[in-house]
Amino acid sequence: MAFYRSRVHHTLTAVAIALACASAGAQSAESDDMGRFLVDKGIVNKLGEQVTQAGRVISDRASDLVVNAMGFLGVPYKRGGNSAESGFDCSGFVKAMYEQTVGHVLPRRSAEQAAATKPIDKSELQPGDLVFFNTLKSAFSHVGIYVGDNKFIHSPRTGSVVRVEDMRIGYWSSRFDGARRVEPKQPKP
Numbered sequence: 001m002a003f004y005r006s007r008v009h010h011t012l013t014a015v016a017i018a019l020a021c022a023s024a025g026a027q028s029a030e031s032d033d034m035g036r037f038l039v040d041k042g043i044v045n046k047l048g049e050q051v052t053q054a055g056r057v058i059s060d061r062a063s064d065l066v067v068n069a070m071g072f073l074g075v076p077y078k079r080g081g082n083s084a085e086s087g088f089d090c091s092g093f094v095k096a097m098y099e100q101t102v103g104h105v106l107p108r109r110s111a112e113q114a115a116a117t118k119p120i121d122k123s124e125l126q127p128g129d130l131v132f133f134n135t136l137k138s139a140f141s142h143v144g145i146y147v148g149d150n151k152f153i154h155s156p157r158t159g160s161v162v163r164v165e166d167m168r169i170g171y172w173s174s175r176f177d178g179a180r181r182v183e184p185k186q187p188k189p
Contacts, residue, residue, distance in 0.1 A: 061101065125179050
């Protein structure tokens with residue numbers, strides 16, 4: 001676990017450097033692989049643009065969620081897994097990221113996560129939103145977390161690891177099942 005906490009800290013530092021460099025006009029002065037990846041792929045710029053758009057402010061929680069999720073790149077897939085120690089399956093990864101970062105408890109299964117969240121149009125996607133895919137000839141059978149620039153982070157399948165992928169590649173684009181937003185819980189009256 002200490003290894004993954006170290007990676008999260010390293011990733012937070014990389015994002016802070018990348019955001020600072022991007023806001024100062026630097027294009028790729030980062031010496032860190034993660035920071036360079038975020039800048040090269042336009043994720044930092046996308047986040048920056050969305051933060052400054054009139055009427056649209058991405059919450060710190062969504063940014064924290066993406067940064068936290070990036071800290072788990074390389075964790076092995078494990079069917080039914082829901083921790084870095086045991087490995088993650090897709091919905092276990094999403095559930096763990098939301099609980100750890102936002103404190104929001106999502107259902108365990110991807111179809112249940114889809115049912116418990118607000119449908120949004122693909123054009124409305126913001127970092128931290130959920131993206132769903134039909135990978136098992138069943139609606140909402142796979143889920144990931146949108147990170148920006150048409151990319152999402154997920155735990156794909158047995159023999160693989162948590163990774164970032166492009167939603168535009170043929171496999172994912174042909175199986176896209178919809179986007180959802182996790183709405184903050186409203187206090188009970």
